[in-house]
Amino acid sequence: MPPISVRLIRTALLWLVAGAAIGGIALAAPGAAGPGWRHAHAEIMLMGWMVQLVLGVAYWILPKHAGGAERGSVALAAGIHPLLNGGVVLAVLAWLLAWPDATLLAARGLQCAAVIVFVLVGGPRIKAFGVGRARPGQPA
Amino acid sequence: MPRLTRWFLRSGIACLLLSLALGAWPVHAVGTPRWLASSWPVQLHLLTFGWLTQVTFGVAWWLFPRAGSVSSRHEAAMWLAFGALQAGLLLRVIFEPLGVVVPAAAIALPVSAALQFTAALAFAIAIWPRIRAR
Numbered sequence: 001m002p003p004i005s006v007r008l009i010r011t012a013l014l015w016l017v018a019g020a021a022i023g024g025i026a027l028a029a030p031g032a033a034g035p036g037w038r039h040a041h042a043e044i045m046l047m048g049w050m051v052q053l054v055l056g057v058a059y060w061i062l063p064k065h066a067g068g069a070e071r072g073s074v075a076l077a078a079g080i081h082p083l084l085n086g087g088v089v090l091a092v093l094a095w096l097l098a099w100p101d102a103t104l105l106a107a108r109g110l111q112c113a114a115v116i117v118f119v120l121v122g123g124p125r126i127k128a129f130g131v132g133r134a135r136p137g138q139p140a
Numbered sequence: 141m142p143r144l145t146r147w148f149l150r151s152g153i154a155c156l157l158l159s160l161a162l163g164a165w166p167v168h169a170v171g172t173p174r175w176l177a178s179s180w181p182v183q184l185h186l187l188t189f190g191w192l193t194q195v196t197f198g199v200a201w202w203l204f205p206r207a208g209s210v211s212s213r214h215e216a217a218m219w220l221a222f223g224a225l226q227a228g229l230l231l232r233v234i235f236e237p238l239g240v241v242v243p244a245a246a247i248a249l250p251v252s253a254a255l256q257f258t259a260a261l262a263f264a265i266a267i268w269p270r271i272r273a274r
Contacts, residue, residue, distance in 0.1 A: 001205060003273045010271055013264040016193075020260035024253030027232075050192065 001060050002071060007081050008056030015048030015088065040095040047111060048088040055080060055118050062125040072121040079117050087111035141202055144218050148198025151226060155190025158233075159183050175237040182236050189256065190229050197221060197263050204270040214266045221262035228255030 001009075023041040026033040059077060064070040071077065087110030094103040162183040167176060201218055231252035239246030 001271065001273055006271055006273050010268070013268065013271075016260045017257075017264050020257040024250075024257045028250035028253040045188065050196075053196065 004074070004077050004081065005056045005060035008052050008059065008084075011081065011085060012049050012052040012056060015044050015052065019044035019049055036095040036098060040092045043088065043091045043095060047084070047091070051115075052084055052088075055084070055114075055122075058122055059118070062122055063127055063129050065125065072124065076117055077121045080114050080121075083110050083117065084114035087114065144215070144222060145198040145202040147222060148194050148201070151222075152191050152194040152198065155186045155194065155229065159186035159191065162186070173241075175241050178240045179237045182233050185232060186229070189225070194225060197225075200267055204267060206270060207272070210270075214269065217262045217266035221259045221266060224255045224262060225259035228252045228259060231255065 019041055022033075022037055022044065026037040026041055059071065059080075062071075065072065087107045090110065091104060091107035093099060094107060162179055165176060166172070167179070197218075229252075231248050235245045235248035235252065239249065
């Protein structure tokens with residue numbers, strides 16, 4: 001498993017536990033936890049846990065390139081983790097502390113950037129197994 | 141496919157069917173019982189935790205790389221995750237809608253929350269050693 005996938009999947013597990021804790025508090029003591037807690041719970045479970053796990057597993061398991069960097073640019077892919085988790089942290093803080101809507105907008109921007117980076121790196125790997133990357137000057 | 145995975149997948153499919161059945165009910169129709177009309181959180185959690193997360197747990201246990209044999213401690217943690225997830229969801233499915241009609245029934249919800257948290261934590265502990273770079 002590549003180190004980038006390890007980082008993404010382990011962080012997803014941490015978000016799973018954190019999201020279950022926040023959701024549990026919102027369920028057990030709805031009076032103590034404000035409405036922002038439910039939004040934070042949904043944010044963590046969807047983006048921090050599910051989306052992050054899927055991106056981590058996809059980066060690991062999609063067909064590799066035949067030549068060159070087998071999983072595409074590692075430097076580019078290394079940006080997925082900080083962008084996605086920066087977005088999740090910012091959104092969770094915005095929900096819990098009732099920060100202005102601009103914060104949520106910034107959080108969504110970071111999350112979108114993470115997905116765009118993933119598409120740039122992982123997109124070309126969505127192909128049949130055994131199909132190599134076309135070399136410059138050769139037909140695909 | 142390991143036995144644990146088979147149980148997670150079977151239970152996940154059951155949750156999916158139950159969620160879809162609840163979702164198919166015309167909750168806004170006249171005469172719909174109040175407990176059923178307010179069952180959407182249960183429907184949502186059957187879909188996300190009962191189906192999506194449960195299938196993820198089962199498939200991860202099956203497909204993530206094994207470093208030698210899986211220790212019995214980690215397998216026990218995974219069985220704990222399975223049991224806690226079922227018990228937590230079952231309590232929620234019964235007592236969350238019931239709490240709308242009989243407020244005293246909501247007393248079971250903290251137990252459900254604790255069980256679901258236990259399931260998430262136990263899964264994380266069980267699978268963590270298998271997520272590592274080659």
